[in-house]
Amino acid sequence: MxxxxxxxxxxxxxxxxxxxxxxxxxxxxxxxxxxxxxxxxxxxxxxxxxxxxxxxxxxxxxxxxxxxxxxxxxGRGGLRRELPPRQYQLAPPRLVVSAILREAGEEAAELEGLDGLPLLARWVRARARAGDSLNVVCRRAGVSWRVRRNGTIRVGVETxxxxxxxxxxxxxxxxxxxxxxxxxxxxxxxxxxxxxxxxxxxxxxxxxxxxxxxxxxxxxxxx
Missing domain, CATH: 2.30.110.50 (Pnp Oxidase; Chain A)
Incomplete structure (x- = not known):
């Protein structure tokens, strides 16, 4: 049983x-x-x-x-939290993703899939829920994200x-x-x-x- x-x-x-x-x-x-x-x-x-x-x-x-x-x-329930707008110039995708997770109060697990990706020449994060902001930047970077069993968030390419x-x-x-x-x-x-x-x-x-x-x-x- x-x-x-x-x-x-x-x-x-x-x-x-x-x-x-x-x-x-x-x-x-x-x-x-x-x-x-x-x-x-x-x-x-x-x-x-x-x-x-x-x-x-x-x-x-x-x-x-x-x-x-x-x-x-x-996770910790922060992916539905509305985040304020942010602007970035020549920003690594890992920096943008890390900021979203930090402001949402979520914990990153694996972000290595973002290392070495092209810089975002100019990136504007609109006011939106953290999960929606994460979707947008991950689509741009060509990666995906999901919450793992332990509540941490993995971002990268599927292996x-x-x-x-x-x-x-x-x-x-x-x-x-x-x-x-x-x-x-x-x-x-x-x-x-x-x-x-x-x-x-x-x-x-x-x-x-x-x-x-x-x-x-x-x-x-x-x-």
């Missing part, structure tokens, strides 16, 4: 979606009469095994009749490492390039190669019966 918790609280149901680019999000129902708030860690695993942890922030939560529902976003585990596919929808897997732990991530195919999006499901499944949507159009 799956063991899914937020702190000491039991998670009754969960849908956690991890895109290839952007922040992961989770919709959870928790066994508590109080709404969730602040920074949280969703721990998923199986008995007698170390859990896989997802660090995020609660954006919305309501409680009703002994259960709380919450919407969680990966597509092979999934190190043993996949167990329980169903496949070839027409829509997706498949369902029954893994011992939710360790499949976007940006991996799974059975020779590029993983574009991963959705981890836990239902109220405790069943755990990982849905994978493949990136068939990637180059």
């Amino acid at each position: 799956s063991l899914v918790q937020i702190g000491a609280l039991e998670v009754i149901s969960l849908r956690l979606s991890m895109p290839l680019a952007g922040a992961w999000t989770a919709e959870v129902e928790v066994d508590t009469g109080e709404p969730l708030a602040g920074s949280v860690v969703v721990a998923m695993g199986v008995e007698d095994a170390a859990p896989v942890e997802f660090s995020g922030a609660v954006l919305e939560s309501r409680a009703f009749e002994g259960r709380a529902r919450a919407f969680i976003v990966g 597509w490492p092979a999934y190190p585990g043993r996949p167990f596919c329980v169903s496949e929808d070839g027409a829509h390039a997706r498949a369902m897997y029954a893994q011992e732990a939710p360790d499949i991530e976007p940006g991996m190669l799974l059975e020779g195919r590029r993983v574009g999006r991963v959705v981890h499901h836990v239902n109220d019966a405790g069943a755990f499944r990982t849905e994978v949507i493949f990136d068939e159009g990637g180059s």
